[in-house]
Amino acid sequence: MRPAAFEYHRAASIEEALSLLAEFGEDGRPIAGGQSLVPMMNLRLARPEHLVDINSLELDKIERTGDTLSLGALVRHERYFNEPLIAEHFPAFLDAAHWIGHPTIRRHGSLGGSISHADPSAELPCVCVLHDATIVARSVNGERRIPASEFFISAYVTALEPGEMVVAVELPIPQRKQHGAFIEIAERMGDFAVIGIGAVLELDGDTVLDARIACAGAELTPVRAASAEQFLKGRQLTEEVAQEAGQLFAQSVDPVNDYRSSAEYRRHLIVQLTSRTLMRAMKSKA
Template sequence: MRPAAFEYHRATSLEHALELLGEFGEDGRPIAGGQSLVPMMNFRLARPGHLVDINRLPLDTMESDGQVLRIGALTRHIAYFAHPLIARHFPAFLEAVHYIGHPTIRRNGSIGGSISHADPTAELPAVCVLHDAEIVVRSTAGERRIKAADFFLSAYVTALEPGEMVVAVEFPVPPANSRGSFIEQAERSGDFATASIGVTLEFDAGRIARAALVCCGADLVPIRAPEIEDFLRGKPLDAPRAAEAARMFAASTDPVDDHVASAGYRRGLIEELTRRAIEAACNKAVEGR
């Protein structure tokens, strides 16, 4: 299929892009890699009257002050693999991006585009929620910051207002005594996930001091599991009772039936992936990886 008619505009600066988006309101959308937006337009699921090309904007840097890692909205997925801070402090993030689509998507897709699209099975929204990231958005009215848990409202729906665009995502840098894991299951490599689980934990004296767990596939947005995070606190790394935690979490979910999987299958998959992700993160901590 072909998209509905639209007008194309190339932004020459961030200020120019924001002026255009402010002028067009709900009828305008920024576009960079177009890996999510263009297919939606081709199927007439999205019909923006104006596309604002933001590829020339200087929003493709990754910077850290030691406390926060700031990733510009136009950073392509391929760039995460070579960043030493992600490899050292964000193992769940690094594992998650290996599941992102196919090479073309990883070369052209951007973090800003992925989280603005808000696909409920996408990896980067889950990573943002897992790491308590802040989404930095701009408009002609100024800048605001939105907690990732508040940014994703439903499938393909975010807290972005007309005229706003994502300019960066900021991740708190975890302490040295932290490890993580991300595991996903899909019908085929590169397909949308049937379910995925991300885990991060901090440890001290051989025990879990703090844990975070995110799940895709149980709701229309990535969800945290505070009751499981509390359950894991204090558990020994070599015996975290991962199977029990996984059963508890799976029992609390209410996934949907669809053409990909039944609710029962998804619940069982969530249980298995949760167990594996917890055990993998604990094993990394024990082995010092």
Template sequence: MRPASFEYHKAVDIEDAVRLLAEFGEEGRPIAGGQSLVPMMNLRLARPGHLVDINALPMTDIEFDDRTMRIGALVRHEEYGRDPRIGKHFPALLDAVHWIGHPTIRRHGSIGGSLSHADPTAELPAAAILYDASMVVRSLGGERRIAAVDFFESAYVTTLEPGELLVAVEFPIPPRSSAGSFMEIGERVGDFAIASVGAHLEFEQATITRAALVCCGADLVAIRAPEIEAFLVGKTLDAPQAVEVGRRFAAMVDPSGDHIASADYKRALIGELTRRAVEAACARAIESK
């Protein structure tokens, strides 16, 4: 199929883009790499009346200070996926990037585009929720920050208002003694995930002092598991009771079955992926000491 008609506008800077998006309201959509939006348009699942091309905007930097990594919304998956600082501070994010689509898609798809698209099986929303990232959003009214956990409302639905543009995402840099991992299962590499689980662990000596777990495939948005994260605190890196952690996560979730996998299968998968993610994060933690 082919897209419905729309008008095309090439924004010259951020002010221009938010002015155009404000003018078009619900009918306006920004386009960056187009790797998610254009398939939806080709299938006529999306029919925006106006596309605002934001590829010329200055949102292409990866900046670090002592506390925060800020990735411009237009940074392509391939680019931040190659940045050695990501692997050092955010190993689960680096793992997640490798599960995004294919090389050609990673070369053109942007971090802001994937987050704004909010596919329920997508890796980046999960990674943003895992690491307590903040979305930096601009509109004619100014700038605001939205915590990742509040940003994703439902499948393909975010709290972005018409006229707002995601310009960057900020990840708080975890303490040095931390490790993480992200595990995913899909039918084939590059396919939509059936389920995925990310783990982030902070530790002192050999003891876990803080944990975060995130899961895709259980609900319409990626979910955290505060009770199970609390269960991990105080466990040791060489015996994190990962099987029990997985069992508890599987018991907590209530996934829907679909044409690929039944609800029972997904629940079992989430348990197993949790075990693997926790064990892999612990192994990396031990390796890094």
């Protein structure tokens, strides 16, 4: 369990990184924290011929530009906890961060790394889909801005082209105060979710003005709950309504069935966790 041979390149600038990635195409991979890529390499499930180390690039900024919060690809997970802009505008994101891996992984794992790895049960891809994030990818050919809903194509497959890498994730800052929560169920703390649900609510009292719900672990990519979101609009959020929203969401997905969890169980969890997450989001108002 040691990696196959590769060539190592430390990029001093984004331009250099992109030109190296362009040169290597399919055979090149950027490496940041390495928390997802290196295990795959050690198991020889991934064998890039060139690694482009992007750790020294200045891609670790969290900044607000107008109505957008931009997070650099190299922002490490543990920073989400100390970022007032996330706490204020993206409570579901903050809530989700608690479920990511273990302390050492949170310290080194990066936002760009997690979403490029695109594990179907990971928290951050789900958060991106939940918040209608835009994934900013760059290559020597320029920048592409990809909506999260189009970025995740399948399990471990993204819209990134060879030579392209994620440089930032942009989250639209909501106009009005939003309430959010994220809950997941995993066999053990820190494991990838069997099901994880994120919810964002805009409320007037108990009445839902706008709702967004997304799920990790059900399908090969994070999924949104269009019908449940629509259903919630204008309704007073009660336990019953939340349950019903969960039912609607569960009916709209086609959960995977694997040796760990059956599709029925996943579907059931979607109902329960959607309902709980909505109630948790609402209670966070207090």
